[in-house]
Amino acid sequence: MGQALRHAALVVSAIMISGCGTSGQVNRDESNGQSISLSPAQIQIVRNGVKSMIANPESAEFTKMTALTFAGEEGVQICGHVKYKDATGADAPMQPFYLELREAGGKPVAERGQVGSSPSALSKVNFMCRRHGGG
Numbered sequence: 001m002g003q004a005l006r007h008a009a010l011v012v013s014a015i016m017i018s019g020c021g022t023s024g025q026v027n028r029d030e031s032n033g034q035s036i037s038l039s040p041a042q043i044q045i046v047r048n049g050v051k052s053m054i055a056n057p058e059s060a061e062f063t064k065m066t067a068l069t070f071a072g073e074e075g076v077q078i079c080g081h082v083k084y085k086d087a088t089g090a091d092a093p094m095q096p097f098y099l100e101l102r103e104a105g106g107k108p109v110a111e112r113g114q115v116g117s118s119p120s121a122l123s124k125v126n127f128m129c130r131r132h133g134g135g
Contacts, residue, residue: 033069033070033131035068038076038101042067042101042108043065045109045110046078046099048110049099049101049110049111050097050110050115052110053097053113054082055084055085055086055087056085056086056087056089059084060084061083061084062080062082064080065078065079065080066078066079066129067101068131075102075103075111076100076101077098077099077101078098078099078100078101079096079097079098079128080096081096081097082094093117095116096116096122097113097115097125098129099112100113
């Protein structure tokens with residue numbers, strides 16, 4: 001029961017935060033996910049989470065991210081793309097990513113995720129982002 005209450009509080013908080021976006025609207029996609037706007041603090045947590053998974057994190061450049069919540073699932077699913085320099089310092093192509101934003105100790109945290117276009121990474125990103133209308 002305590003876990004369900006925490007989940008409900010996270011979803012309500014995420015929906016309330018969506019009111020801080022430019023439109024303030026909550027949209028539903030064809031997979032029954034609710035599209036939400038992330039707060040600047042949540043966006044920074046997502047960016048830091050993705051940066052922890054790449055070479056040369058200070059070079060990361062992010063494009064538009066999508067954030068969805070789904071009934072019966074904890075947290076917020078975020079999909080997007082990031083461009084960065086590889087381990088040699090060369091520009092890497094734009095890479096898709098997936099990350100879960102959850103709550104721990106009353107604060108949002110970046111949980112499991114994946115970055116990259118290698119076959120195994122891309123398979124995971126595409127699988128997790130299929131409900132976002134792409135990857």
